Amino acid sequence: MFKQLSARWVIPVVAFGLFFGLALASCSEGGTAGMDVSEVARERHLSEQDVLAAVKTYQPTGRFDPYVLFASGGHSGQVLVIGVPSMRLLKVIAVFTPEPWQGYGVGAVETQDVLDEGRMADHDLTWGDTHHPALSESEGDYDGQYLFINDKANPRIAVIDLRDFETKQIVTDPNMGTNHGGTFVTPNTEYVIEAAQYSIPLWEEYADVDRYEESYRGLVTFWKFDRASGRIDHDASFSMELPPYWHDLSDAGKGPSFGWAFVNSFNTEMATGGFEDGNPPFEAGASANDMDYMHIINWQKAARVAGEAGKTRMSRGMRVIPLAVSIEEGLLYLTPEPKSPHGVDVTPDGTRMVVSGKLDPHATIYSWEKIRSAIDSGGSGETDSYGIPILPFDDVLEAQVELGLGPLHTQFDDKGNAYTSIFLESKVAKWRLDPPELLEKIDVHYNVGHLAMAEGDTRTPDGKYLIAMDKWSIDRFQPVGPLLPQNFQLIDVDESPMQLLYDMPIGIGEPHYAQMIKADKLEPFQVYPGVGYSPHLMALKEGAPVSGTERIERVGNTVHVYMTAMRSHFKPEYIRVNQGDEVVLHVTNIEQAHDATHGLGISKYNVNVSIEPGETQEIRFTADQAGVFPFYCTEFCSALHLEMAGYLLVKPAG
Amino acid sequence: MGRVTSFFQGELSSVSRVMIVIATLTLLPSIFLPTWNITLHAPQYPEGLTLVIYPHTVGGQLDEVNLLNHYIGMREITPNEFPEFRLIPFFILRFFAFAVLAALVARIPIAAIGYLDFVMFGVVMLYTFQHWLTEFGTQLSPAAPIDLAPFVPRFIGTTHVAQFSVSSMPAAGGILMGIAGLMGPVVLIYEWRRRFGSRTPAPST
Incomplete structure (x- = not known):
């Protein structure tokens, strides 16, 4: 029986095998006939490196990117949603300005209500200057639920719900002139942090610049976020009066530094400009000192103090903790930081704060442990002119690593490395944290501002991709008149040396910062649940x-x-x-x-x-x-x- | 003739009773499971649109299918208009009862009557199913935005209507009913052979 079977079946099986093999072979040849990859590459003058970059970024139809970038839309006042690594623009989210496609602010009452919440000084504001988006976090990791973004020009914060990618709320900060150090969230999104930039008079409506030091004040606001309602709770939020330095980026501590926030400042010289009157212009006056101050704020304790009777003063409808209360309660400390810093970035483990001084070639690394013990030991008795205790630089410094000219902003990967944008050199520097050492640099095009890495400011960064957000593009794109697009450059950081993969022109506003989240953390509605x-x-x-x-x-x-x-x-x-x-x-x-x-x-x-x-x-x-x-x-x-x-x-x- | 008469007076063997029990077990869940799926495929519906027909109702993306149907003037499909849905679950319960009884008392006539009942029900249901498909596909309103020639979807298989291909196939419940239905001939052949031996010659070696 077996013999019979084998005799009957062997021939067809062999024939089938031959046919199948031939079919396969013809497929693989037929599929590329006349389309040889190397030939196309030659014809299009693409190097092997170019082809590799294309293969690393291309997404076939219907395939989704593993990461999603939420980028500031700059002066458009909106937020851009971009897939990474394909760098395809997925959506523009309407935030601070009308957006007809989404029916935002052109007739729909509820969207107009949101825009009206953002009116300031009795003006309809038809532009915004979005800077720093912040994804909501749980235990120091992005949770994919909400996105916050600031408008620097008109100090306000917007809340975007990531169930439908729509703006739900705008809150205004009446005590600020502009904001810059926001938005940044605390590790469980307890608060959304916003620091002012150009100081204005705080306790009075008007004061001339000649009364700058007495009347003008800096400010940091902790907006209380209520996750259940998806809204900022205005009445549970509070501000802290700061000296009239110009405050810059902020970050929240995590792990051992949980409960603390860090805010950079420049113009601690309190220069008041007036170039036209023969005074040094702001650019010189505000850059005279070699050191400015990093502000170290105990927000957890501040939140308690803000709730106590008599510890706050109302200003323009907001609770403000006066400077004297902050000093008395030990809510606020300063420590010197190198010249005109931009970013202060807390390492993933929360043990160190990395400051980049734009006019200093170093990344300066502060140790949280040393800051903590300097605070606990009662300080050196030194204060600034407003009486805020200053922790001596040498007591809190862990290390400095020379990176290049104009370091701006730092992100982290999953292998213990940090990446800092180097503005003047138009480069990104990769350096090791332990022990601090510069590893390599890559050219970017040109004048790089912020960096965004895959979950690069969380407790558990992913590495893989870095986006350099370049202010100038000069010769990178087809000329489109004198106003040029900005350039988002995608860099593969898992390769050594790092590889530039893709240039994405941004023809809308001037984007500043972006955050990149794993796509599978986002669970938006496909369709609203229910009719009506x-x-x-x-x-x-x-x-x-x-x-x-x-x-x-x-x-x-x-x-x-x-x-x-x-x-x-x-x-x-x-x-x-x-x-x-x-x-x-x-x-x-x-x-x-x-x-x-x-x-x-x-x-x-x-x-x-x-x-x-x-x-x-x-x-x-x-x-x-x-x-x-x-x-x-x-x-x-x-x-x-x-x-x-x-x-x-x-x-x-x- | 004598063989047939004596066959129908016979008792069921325990093997057959087990097979009938298996049939009841496959029948029971089919009351709750989808019986039939009608799936519409078109480029803009990459996941397809499915109408799910249960013994007692029509489910799935009925609203969306009705919405599309209004373009061609097909009248709205509403589960309440089909009297069958009120009866089918009870019919299934009746076959279930027949089968349980047949397995318990082990009498061939009971099994045979129950099985005939089941087969007739199946034929009638497929006939009414096709009747409804014909009625909906051919009675199109002349005032509809899209003028389409009347069409008759097949109760099993694929029909093309405009940019849609409409596939109608038994679903889990329908397949289970089919398996239960197959038990009939299996039991019949088994019982026949048990009594009168096999007429098929033994295979040569």
Whole structure:
């Protein structure tokens, strides 16, 4: 039987094997016929290194990046979401300025409410200068739930919910002139830290610069974040009065340094400029001293003190701990730091603080243990002119490592290395922490500001990728007129020497800092959970129109329109009102299909809302212009998208 | 003829009873499991859209399918309009009861009647399923935005409608019902052979 079987089966099996083998062979040849990689590389003048870089960054269609970068959108006032390593722009999140695609600030009431929270000095602010995004953290690691970002120009902070990547809240800091040292979060996002930059008078509305030292003050604010509501709790937040130095970046301690925050400063000279009057300009006056001050703040204790009666003063609606209270309670210490620093960065284990002085070639490493014992031993008795204790530099210094000209900002990898941007040299320096030693440098193009590494400021950095955020691009891109894009350069840090992989032009604002999170930590909604869902409430909204409840109701001069949208019609399709009526349009996208977004744009009334599946939005306007105004779906939702339209009929008065 | 009569007066062997018990065990979960899936594939639905037909209702992405159907003027599918859904779970329970009884009393006639009942039910259900598919596919509103020629999806297999390919296939519950149904002929052949031996010649070596 076995013999029979084998005789009958051997031939077909062999034949099949031959056929299969040939088919495979022809596939592998056929797949590249006329498309030889080395030939294409030669034709396009690509080196082997270039081809390797392309292979390391290319993502085939439908494949996602392992990391997501949240970058400041600079003057656009928005946040950029970028996939790494492909460096594909995934989204621009509307934050401080209107963004029509997302229906942000162009008719949708709840988005306008968020922008209105950000009004300052009785002005609508139609720009922002976003600088430093901060991802929410749990135990010192990104948790992928929220993102915060500051507006330097108009001192305010925005809260973005990463369930739908939308801005939920803007808080303003009325006591600051501008902010720069924010946002940075404490290890469990207890507080969002924001430090002011250019000092203004604190306890009085107006004081001339000639009263700078008496009346002007620096400030750091600890915004209390309530994770459950996803909002900053204004009343539980507090500020601390600081000397009128100009404060810069901050960072929160972690591990052994948990409970403390570190804030850099420059212009400890308290220069007041006035170049036109024959005084040294700020740039010289603020750079006269060899040392400025790192501020060491016990935020945990400050939070307790802020809660005690008589320990704070109200200023412009904010609780502020006066400088005298901070000194008396031991909340604030200073230590010298080399000239005009930018970044203060706490090492992943929380044992050291790395300061980069822009006008000093070193990274200066402070030991938390030494800072702690200097504080505990009561200090040397030396103070600044405001009475804040100064911890002697030599008592708290661990080491200095020479990196190059203009060190700015430091990030960390998973192998005990630090990476510092070197502005004047246009390089990134890789150096070892233990023992401190410069390892190598790589050229970047050009004038690098911040660095962002994969989870590079957390307790557990990932290494792998570094993005150099270059201010100038000069000759890197196709010329597009005198205003050039900035340049995000992706660097592979696992290679030795480090390899430059990709240049991404940023043609929107001037981005500053970015944070890079593992993509699998983000769990955004694909579709809002339920029909009639309000992104503002992050819950189903009572009374939101759903299928079957469409109607128009008039209450006096107010006309409420309860409208639904689905492919490919609005219901109702006519809105008839009288000139002068107040129109309140409640509109729900009653679909639940992935990506079936509708828009609602109304001709000449400056209205465009984006209504994602399930979402409900409210639009309010006064029908002050008589006439006939088409409205239509502004997202290409379906084959009959152009037919998804209706008329707003405003009957002339009288 | 004598053989058939005596066969139907016979008792079930314990092996057959075990097989009938297995049939009941596969039948029972099919009350709760999806019986049939109708899956629509199109480029913009990379994961497909599935209508899941249970013994008692239609589930899956019904809203989305109804939304798409309004373009071609197909009337809305609402689970309440199908009287079958109120009956099918009880029918399944009835077959279950027959099978349990057959296994307990070990009488071939009970097993045979129960099995006939089950097969007839299956045929009738597939017929009504096809009837509904025909009705929905051919009674399209002439006022619909997209004018489409009437179509008849097959109850099993793939039909192409506009940019969609519509696949209709038994799901877990349907497959379990099929397995239960296969037990009938298996028991029949087993019992026949046990009594009258095999007519098939032994394989040559």
